[in-house]
Amino acid sequence: MYLMIKHIHVTCVLLSIAGFALRGWWMLVDHRLLRHRLTRSVPHVVDTVLLGTAITLAVMIGQYPLQAPWVTAKVVGLIVYILLGTVALKRGRTRTVRVAAFVSAVLVFSWIVSVALSKNPAGWLAAFA
Secondary structure, three states: HHHHHHHHHHHHHHHHHHHHHHHHHHHHOOHHHHHOOHHHEEEHHHHHHHHHHHHHHHHHHOOOOOOOOHHHHHHHHHHHHHHHHHHHHOOOHHHHHHHHHHHHHHHHHHHHHHHHHHHOOHHHHHHHH
16 A cells, blocks of 8 residues: 555656646746646646645654654745745746746755655755755
8 A cells, every 4th residue: 555655646746847847838938828727727636646645655654744854854845845836837026036936946846856765854955064
């Protein structure tokens, strides 16, 4: 059961970043599909499954935010990623702000993945310490 949920989680991670990258590209080129109803709703479905599987996995392995530093780091990173993603795709007032937020969001996403893989709250930032 654990492996199945983990596979669903990892699949959703890949779908989430692929969808974000595609929407980021559409934002850069001002593509009409960025405003399509499915483009606005499908990411919520993927991210809901992603969050649900994350919570399920945390319960299964007994690793919770504030108890396991690497899980806490991932949750904080997720919040930062969501905020940056919102600025990149919706709330950024200028193209420059949107691009900066998009690049920052992708970097935060990569850091979250590195934390998950290493179980180290610093993730790839540990290389600079």
